[in-house]
Amino acid sequence: MDANSDNLIEIHDLKYSRGPRVIFEDMNLVIKRGEITALMGPSGTGKTTLLRLISRQLIPQQGTILIDGVDISTLSIAELYQLRQRFGMLFQNGALLTDLSVFENVAFPLREHTQLTNRLIRHVVLTKLHAVGLRGAADMMPSELSGGMARRVALARAMVMDPDILIYDEPFVGLDPISMGVIVRLVRRMNDALGITSIIVSHDVEEISTVADRSFLISDGKVAASGSPDELRVAQSDLVRQFMHGMADGPVAFHFDAPGYEEQLLGRDTE
């Protein structure tokens, strides 16, 4: 264990395929302790898959993923669950447990992993809900929450065990500007206040630029570019420019592979 190193997560020569489709090939990436790291890239490049590999929900075919210097593929199930107690993860849709109230959702990890009294659990849960502005929604059920509220509750749940690493999978998708602003501020505030390391997968270049310390642009199974958001914005690479400036034309084609438009419309290929 190398807990003093600046590098919290190191990915070396990662290879991962799904069936015949290669998602990552010789991927190398380092996530620094205490920073907010953004993973960006066009749709379908495997950003969420990378999060699942980092949290060992998936296992790579080749290469190593080190967390604090420990290769996570060598961990037993018990060790893995112990490691995961250091993680908090915010899923794209919140993934709240639908049969539990907001309060019980946030209390869930505490009830499962600690012997705290109900009184103490109540204090901790209400504190976390207060931090995301939803103390008043403690008794509501997940089905009564808006998308933004559900994500904030999920954020409260993700941080209730005071994790070292917080993972956000597309936290800004489908949010109105107010909710998005709230989430962005919460991400920054929690990272700085709690001294955690945050990893964010997002397409939202503008929002991510305001909050990330370092960004990785992933394309074709590799890290195509990395640096601060400002560095990426002025990068000369065609791919980086296309992505950062949202241009339709560039290395990433708008159209999925298809036969000729005219040929297909006129049905010549079927004649």
Next chain:
Amino acid sequence: MRQLIRDIYDNSVEFVRTFGAFQLFFLRLLRHTPGILIGRFGLVVKQVFNSGALSLVIIMISGLFVGGVLGLQGYANLARFNAEDAIGVFAAFGLVKELGPVITALLFAGRAGTSLASEIGLMKATDQLSAMEMMAVNPVPRVLVPRFLGGVIAMPFLAAIFSLVGLFGTHLVAVELLSVDAGAFWQQMQLTVDLEDINEGILKSFVFGVAASLIAVWEGYNAIPTAEGVGRATTRTVVITAIAVLVFDFMITALML
């Protein structure tokens, strides 16, 4: 022809693989069962309520009408032999040994089995199970085992209630409506039905409970995490449970004759 042989081979291999995985899944549930029964019995009680108590209405209404039909059919046929007093025995054997466990299991598959499969399938589709994994909580003991045990525990009680209400339905039709002697109805039943007969019903409903709950939990857990996938898993739960119940019923009846 070669393609046909290849398809048969592939399907056979897939069947053996799935059946093996199903057995391992069952063993995984059993491995966590003592811990949940001892340490988290509250979770099981909640699921007994969900699978059992919430199925009571459909079970009781069905039992009442099945019992009533037995009364009508029994009377119409036994009267030909002047044996209408034996209608209580006829209904008791039919309900306790066969109709009670079998119809309860089929109704359970439709009411509670589909609910279990779709609930677990939707939990998977909405990342709730992945979220548990990420919170270092194993969803097998936390989600699957209580639901499995809830069904196993609820089924014999539901079958017993079905049979009791069914006998009441037979009594209503035969005694109150068709004027069969109440004393003969109950006394012949008491003299003829043995503990062994009741045990057969209990054994059947226990086996059906294991089968129905296991199939529902398996289908939900292995559902493709889409709306269509969950729908298919729910349908498969009913179909496979119905077939399994009838096959097991035949096997147990043959063994206990």
